[in-house]
Every structure is written in C-alpha cells, then in structure tokens.
Amino acid sequence: MNHADAAEKFNKDFDRTTWHDETLWWVRQKRDRAAFAIPEWEQLRETASQIKHNVLSNLDNYLIEFEKNAQKSGITVHWAADAHEHNQIVLSILKSQGVTEIVKSKSMLTEECHLNPYLTENGVEVIDTDLGERIVQLADEPPSHIVLPCIHWKKEEIGVLFHKHLGTPEGCADPVLLTHAARANLREKFLTRRVAITGVNFAVAETGEFVVCTNEGNADMGAHLADVHIACMGIEKIIPKREHLGVFLRLLTRSATGQPITTYSSHFGKPREGQQMHIVLVDNGRTVQLGREQFRNSLKCIRCGACMNTCPVYRRSGGHSYHNAVAGPIGAILAPNLDMTKNADLPFASTLCGSCSNVCPVKINIHEQLYEWRQVLTKSGHSPTAKTLSMKVMSAVLSNPTVYHLSGKIGRFAMANAPFVVNNSFNPWFKQREMPEPPKESFGEWYKKNRGEK
Amino acid sequence: MSREKILAAVAQNKPTLTPLPEIQNFGNPYANLVEQFKTVLTAIGGEVVYVKDWEEIRAYIQTHFGGRRIVTNIDPLADVAQESWIKSDPHSLEDVGLAILKGQFGVAENGSIWVTETEMGQRVTPFIAETLALVIQKSELVPKMHDAYVRIGGERYGFGAFIAGPSKTADIEQSLVLGAHGPKSMLAFLMD
Numbered sequence: 001m002n003h004a005d006a007a008e009k010f011n012k013d014f015d016r017t018t019w020h021d022e023t024l025w026w027v028r029q030k031r032d033r034a035a036f037a038i039p040e041w042e043q044l045r046e047t048a049s050q051i052k053h054n055v056l057s058n059l060d061n062y063l064i065e066f067e068k069n070a071q072k073s074g075i076t077v078h079w080a081a082d083a084h085e086h087n088q089i090v091l092s093i094l095k096s097q098g099v100t101e102i103v104k105s106k107s108m109l110t111e112e113c114h115l116n117p118y119l120t121e122n123g124v125e126v127i128d129t130d131l132g133e134r135i136v137q138l139a140d141e142p143p144s145h146i147v148l149p150c151i152h153w154k155k156e157e158i159g160v161l162f163h164k165h166l167g168t169p170e171g172c173a174d175p176v177l178l179t180h181a182a183r184a185n186l187r188e189k190f191l192t193r194r195v196a197i198t199g200v201n202f203a204v205a206e207t208g209e210f211v212v213c214t215n216e217g218n219a220d221m222g223a224h225l226a227d228v229h230i231a232c233m234g235i236e237k238i239i240p241k242r243e244h245l246g247v248f249l250r251l252l253t254r255s256a257t258g259q260p261i262t263t264y265s266s267h268f269g270k271p272r273e274g275q276q277m278h279i280v281l282v283d284n285g286r287t288v289q290l291g292r293e294q295f296r297n298s299l300k301c302i303r304c305g306a307c308m309n310t311c312p313v314y315r316r317s318g319g320h321s322y323h324n325a326v327a328g329p330i331g332a333i334l335a336p337n338l339d340m341t342k343n344a345d346l347p348f349a350s351t352l353c354g355s356c357s358n359v360c361p362v363k364i365n366i367h368e369q370l371y372e373w374r375q376v377l378t379k380s381g382h383s384p385t386a387k388t389l390s391m392k393v394m395s396a397v398l399s400n401p402t403v404y405h406l407s408g409k410i411g412r413f414a415m416a417n418a419p420f421v422v423n424n425s426f427n428p429w430f431k432q433r434e435m436p437e438p439p440k441e442s443f444g445e446w447y448k449k450n451r452g453e454k
Numbered sequence: 455m456s457r458e459k460i461l462a463a464v465a466q467n468k469p470t471l472t473p474l475p476e477i478q479n480f481g482n483p484y485a486n487l488v489e490q491f492k493t494v495l496t497a498i499g500g501e502v503v504y505v506k507d508w509e510e511i512r513a514y515i516q517t518h519f520g521g522r523r524i525v526t527n528i529d530p531l532a533d534v535a536q537e538s539w540i541k542s543d544p545h546s547l548e549d550v551g552l553a554i555l556k557g558q559f560g561v562a563e564n565g566s567i568w569v570t571e572t573e574m575g576q577r578v579t580p581f582i583a584e585t586l587a588l589v590i591q592k593s594e595l596v597p598k599m600h601d602a603y604v605r606i607g608g609e610r611y612g613f614g615a616f617i618a619g620p621s622k623t624a625d626i627e628q629s630l631v632l633g634a635h636g637p638k639s640m641l642a643f644l645m646d
Contacts (some may be wrong), residue, residue, distance in 0.1 A: 024626055050475040055469045060464040073612075079457040110582040130607030131634060132625035148625065155627045175629035183635060190635070191545055217581045217621040217636030225544055225576035235460065242606070243477050246599040249616070250563075260494055260564035261599075261618050264581075264636075270612040272577055283460045 002345040002384075007317035010047075017255025020152060027148070028309040030258025033361065038254070046328065048247050049363035052300035055238055056290060062205040062238045063281065069208025070279060073270040078280045085114035086282045090115060090197065091122055093278055097228055099124075099195045103186075105198030105212070105219035108146050108233050109282060111325035112338075115197075118150060127189045129218040131182055138165045146326055147256050147305035153319050186218070196222030200233035201302070202248060202277070207243045209269040210279065213252065214261040220266055228276045231268070234404050236299040237384040248302060251361035255304040289337045294372045298333045300362040307356035307366055313349050322346060329356035333369040338378065344382035347373035394440055412438045413438040478605075482597040487562040488644060491595055497564030499632050500619035503639040504592075511589065515552070519585070522551025525577040528589065540616050544578040553583035557617075559594040560642070561602050566618035567642060568602060570611040577613050581621070586637040588617065592644045 011017050035041050047193035067077045086109075090103045094102065098108065102119075104126055116126050116137075128137045130148035136142065138161055143149030150158070168181045185352035187315060198219040203210040210231055221228040239248065244339045245265075253259045271277035292297050305336075306433040308314045308328030319327035324335040324343060329350060335343035377383055397407050414421045415438035423430050441449075484490040492502040505511050508530035515524065515534050525547065526535040531554055539547065547553075555574060557567035567588045571577055580586050596602050602616070621636030632638055 001477050005482040026628065039483070040478075043478065045481070047475050047477065050472070053469075053472050054474045057469045060461045061470055063461065072571070075644065079455075079460055081456040081459055085456060124585055129635065131623045135625065148628075151628075153626075155629070158626055175626040176631050179623055179631040180632060183633065186635060187548075191548060215621070216623050216634035218634070220578070222617070224576075224581065235464070237638055240474060242608075243600075243603045246603040247477065257624075261561075261566050261616060262496075263618050263621055264559050265566070265616040266470070267611070267614045269610070272571075272612060281460070283456070283463070287460060287463035287467055290464060294471070295585070296469065 003321050003349040005322035010318045010321055015157050017316055024309045031255055031306055034254035034258040044251055044297055045361055045363050049242050052362050057299050063203040066203055066208055066238055071209050074093045075277045075279055080280055080282045082284050086113045086280055087115050087118040094124055101125045101193055102130050102195045103127050103189050103193045103222045103272045104197040105222055106133055108234055108235050108325055119265055129186050190225050194226055196226035197230045198223055200231050200237050204242050205238055209267050212266050215263045217264055220264055230278045232280045235283055235286055253363040254304055254306055255306040274344050284336050295369055297364050300364055301330050304361055306359040310355045310359050322419045329366045336373050340382050344377045408442045478602050479552045484562050484597055489590055490562040491560050493564055498565055498619040503641055503643050505643050506646050519552045523549055525550050525554045526554040528556055540575045544576050547582045550583040553579045553586045557588040557590040559588050562595050563598045564618055566616035568616055570614035581636040583637055586640045589643040592646055606621040
C-alpha cells in the first residue's frame with residue numbers, strides 16, 4: 001500500500017488522527033522549550049553539521065581508526081556489506097555460543113535489516129526490551145516512530161495486549177501498572193539471556209568506544225548481564241573524537257523529547273572481564289548514498305526523530321504509512337536509496353513546508369532533498385502512471401495558448417453547470433474539500449473587457 | 455571481503471575533505487552550579503540531598519533504607535552495606551535495594567553524573583539496584599557537556615556513563631513512569 005492510501009486509511013478514525021497529531025506536536029513543543037533555553041543552539045547545530053560533514057569526507061580513515069582502537073580494547077569488529085550479511089554475522093555469533101534466546105535493545109539498524117524475522121526463522125527467540133518496542137513486538141507490528149515506537153497505541157489497547165500476554169488485570173490501562181508489569185516480565189529475560197544486542201548512537205574513532213543512549217536502562221541491563229554483547233551500527237555513526245560527544249549529546253535528546261539528556265549515556269570501551277563484545281559495521285546502501293551528492297547529507301542523521309514530530313504529514317498519517325523502518329521526512333529521503341521502486345511514493349508524502357529542516361539538529365536539508373528525490377524518481381520513471389499522464393496533459397495545455405484558453409472556458413462551464421464532473425471521488429482535490437465557486441470569466445477575458453481597448 | 459569492499463566504496467564516493475570545526479565552550483551561563491544541577495536533576499525525577507560529611511549520608515541511609523540490601527564500595531560507608539559483592543556474579547545483584555557509589559563529577563546543564571567502571575564496582579550495579587545513590591563533592595560540578603569531556607580528557611575506562619535520574623519511560627501515551635528497567639529512584643548526595 002502506498003503512503004497516500006495508507007494515510008487515507010489512518011485518517012478514517014478522525015479522533016485518533018487528531019490525538020496522534022496533538023501528541024506529537026506536544027513532543028515538538030517540548031523540544032522547542034529545551035532548544036530555546038540554550039542560547040548557542042544554532043551554533044551547536046552548525047558545529048554538529050560540520051563535524052558530520054568532516055566524517056563523511058573522511059569516513060574510510062575514521063572506520064579504519066575506529067576498528068584499530070576497538071580491536072586494541074579487545075572488541076571484535078565485523079563488516080557487513082548488506083542487511084543479509086549483517087543478519088548472518090549475528091546468527092553465526094549466536095550459533096557459536098549455542099544460544100537460541102536473546103534480548104535486544106533499540107536499534108533502528110536491526111529493524112532496517114529485518115533481523116528479528118531472520119533470527120526467528122532460524123530458531124532464535126528475540127525479546128525487544130525497550131518498552132515501546134516490546135509493545136509493538138507483542139502486537140506483531142514494526143515500530144511506527146524511531147524514538148517513540150508505539151506512539152500510535154492507546155493505553156487501553158496496551159492494557160488489552162498486556163492482559164493477554166503478561167496477565168495484567170483485565171481493563172487495567174494505568175501506565176504505571178502496565179510499565180511495572182513489563183518491568184517484572186523483562187527483568188526475568190535480562191537475568192536469563194546470555195547474549196544481548198544493542199544499537200549504537202555514536203562510535204568514536206579516536207578511542208574505539210561506542211555510546212548507547214537510553215532512558216529505560218534496557219541496553220545496560222542487557223549488555224552488563226550477558227556473556228556476549230553484540231552492538232550493531234551503520235557506518236555513518238562514527239564520530240572523530242570523544243570531545244565531539246559533548247556537541248551531539250547536548251543536541252540529541254533535547255531534539256528528540258525535550259529532555260536535557262537521556263537518563264543513561266553509556267560509553268562502552270572494552271568488554272568486561274570474561275565477556276565478549278562484538279561490533280557489526282553495516283553498509284547496506286550507505287556508501288551508495290554517500291556517492292549521491294544531493295542526498296549524502298542524509299547520512300548525517302543522528303536519529304532523534306524531531307523531523308517526524310514536527311511534520312504535518314507524519315503527524316496525520318502515522319509512521320506505518322511510510323512502510324519503512326525509518327518513517328517521516330528523514331525516512332522519506334533515506335528509503336528511496338534502498339529501493340527506488342518500492343519507496344517512490346515517500347518523497348511525495350510531504351508539503352515541502354521545511355519544518356523538518358528547521359528542527360534538524362545536524363541541519364540536513366530534508367525538504368530540499370524531498371524535492372530533489374521527486375525529480376530523480378520522475379526522471380527515472382518511478383512516478384505513478386496517473387501522475388505522469390496528468391503532468392503530460394498539463395504540459396500540453398500550458399504550452400498552447402488556444403488550448404489553454406479553451407480548457408479554462410470548459411473548466412468554468414463544467415464547474416458552474418455540471419459540478420459532478422469535478423465533485424467526485426476520482427478527483428483527489430475534492431477529498432475533504434469543497435470545490436471553489438468558478439469565476440464568471442478568466443483574468444484574460446476581464447482584462448480585455450476593462451483595459452484592453454484603452 | 456566486505457571490509458575492503460566497503461572501504462573502497464567509501465573512498466570512491468566520499469566528498470572532498472572538509473576540516474573539523476573548532477569545538478567552542480560557550481562559557482558558563484549559570485550563576486550557581488549547585489542550584490542549577492539541583493533544579494535540573496529534580497525536574498527529571500532525581501532527588502538531591504545536601505550533606506556535610508559521610509556521617510550524614512550514613513544517617514540518611516539508616517533512616518530511609520533500613521532493611522534493604524545495600525551495596526557500596528565506598529570505604530567510609532562500609533558498615534551500612536553488606537558482604538563482598540564486587541567479585542560476585544552480576545546476576546546475584548538482582549535483589550539490591552540500594553547501591554551507593556561515588557560519581558566523578560556532575561554536569562549542571564543536565565543533572566547528570568559521570569561514573570566509570572571503577573566507581574561502579576560492577577558495571578551492572580547502577581542499573582540493577584532498585585535505588586541508586588551517587589555521591590559527589592559540591593565542588594565537582596561543571597557547567598556543560600563540553601566541560602565534562604575536557605574533564606574526562608583521554609581517560610581510559612572499560613565502561614563509563616552519564617547517569618541523569620532514575621530509569622524512566624514515557625512509551626505508554628507519553629505518560630512519564632519512573633522505574634522502567636533500572637532504578638525506580640535515584641538520589642545524588644552533594645557533599646560540602
């Protein structure tokens with residue numbers, strides 16, 4: 001289902017759409033309050049953007065430096081060209097441990113690679129430990145937001161889900177009780193699983209350490225109790241120096257949720273005694289995107305989700321309408337790189353209002369890239385047939401004055417005398433709108449009458 | 455091999471080298487670091503307790519945490535805590551009611567405290583305990599994260615974390631709930 005159809009389905013429930021919209025806007029307002037409290041906010045964004053630009057321009061050397069330093073600390077470094085290789089590497093580590101049950105904290109990369117279904121097919125049980133991710137996992141759904149995975153779920157629905165899976169009392173919809181039920185259930189998993197997978201927010205070339213940020217403490221509970229810690233990251237997560245963390249940690253959570261910092265910003269430097277630590281560095285299309293000059297800045301993304309919270313289209317269409325691991329404006333410029341045919345609709349899921357670019361902590365020109373992608377996709381024949389055809393008709397009309405004037409007349413006549421020709425469900429402009437009253441004459445006709453002869 | 459393939463593709467596709475920007479400090483906007491730290495940490499669910507000495511901490515713990523399993527690696531508090539736990543299996547810390555650890559320093563802008571493996575005793579300690587108490591000197595507060603990393607410098611640690619308040623989640627309808635997977639409460643003892 002393409003974005004427009006999925007969004008239409010989402011919008012069938014008017015109250016829910018409004019609720020979704022308002023909840024995310026509230027998060028956006030929290031972000032504003034946090035950002036406006038920092039006088040140097042704009043300089044921080046600029047600095048972060050420049051650091052990331054340097055990273056992209058020297059990524060191969062930073063990767064080599066990171067690998068060398070991580071290995072020196074006793075961390076095993078793996079390289080995966082694509083999603084499949086990433087999944088194979090993870091499975092082979094699990095097999096070497098004889099492990100069939102694992103815990104995983106939030107990692108958008110593993111979502112992108114569809115690691116969970118792959119491991120399940122291979123007989124491994126994966127428990128997502130972030131509360132929001134656990135909720136959507138129990139419901140057999142993907143996350144709908146990279147920071148707030150179950151933002152589309154109401155507490156009453158979560159109550160029903162937990163009653164079924166965790167045995168909470170029927171009708172219980174209290175966030176505190178539900179959260180603590182999940183805590184008790186997941187604690188048992190933390191205590192019994194021998195392998196933990198985490199994502200990576202930042203990996204520092206200079207030191208070979210990596211940083212994982214959570215509020216719940218689930219990454220730490222998993223990693224520090226497990227015999228084996230596997231951290232999965234896209235190659236663009238590298239930053240050159242430790243001091244750069246000062247810039248990014250100031251921006252990340254303020255942009256994401258309006259908090260001054262996540263509860264835990266955990267710096268993993270070495271495996272603990274007796275523990276194995278693995279890092280999987282994943283390309284999966286990133287080097288291709290690096291080569292697309294107009295789109296490479298999308299690789300600066302630090303996955304804060306601010307562009308989603310502010311986006312009028314995302315807020316009213318829901319994360320699942322983007323049919324991609326990363327939804328919203330940033331997802332819409334990352335997804336076509338992975339698969340142009342499948343994701344050709346996404347850059348069109350935008351009003352190009354530019355709010356995404358304005359809140360982006362690393363100053364990605366998201367709305368400009370959305371516009372660029374539309375051109376690339378249309379030129380390479382990926383735009384929908386109906387749109388291509390109507391654009392061709394439009395072009396023929398606009399390039400011929402006689403046809404143009406005639407069409408105007410026909411249009412005004414039809415709207416005045418036979419409104420059903422335009423007021424029908426085949427005309428997308430008629431959806432949720434009244435068509436305007438047609439003018440009696442065109443500007444050209446009016447001008448001729450009133451000014452033309454003087 | 456994928457490593458060579460990825461590195462070659464990066465080398466081929468990367469843009470022209472641009473320099474790293476200078477990292478500015480932006481100065482100290484806070485008149486009183488202790489007040490700022492307390493305000494922020496309290497706002498994010500933590501609790502700040504001012505104390506003069508270890509004796510006051512000991513008294514506070516005895517009043518508020520009697521009957522709980524308490525672990526610490528701070529010598530002056532050894533008598534309120536129990537047994538040797540630093541070499542034990544981390545899973546055995548599951549029932550710890552209170553962990554009292556030293557922090558290296560706090561950050562005023564976000565209420566976080568920097569703690570490394572050395573102070574943690576075991577990496578899982580500050581995460582698995584039901585309540586976490588961190589002790590820092592009032593004089594050990596820096597204004598912002600830039601200052602924090604200057605302070606950390608090139609320190610080699612196996613593991614270190616900025617900890618800001620109790621574990622929390624707002625995944626259910628954006629309602630804030632303290633005690634997601636880690637501590638349900640967190641206090642910072644600020645010592646003179």
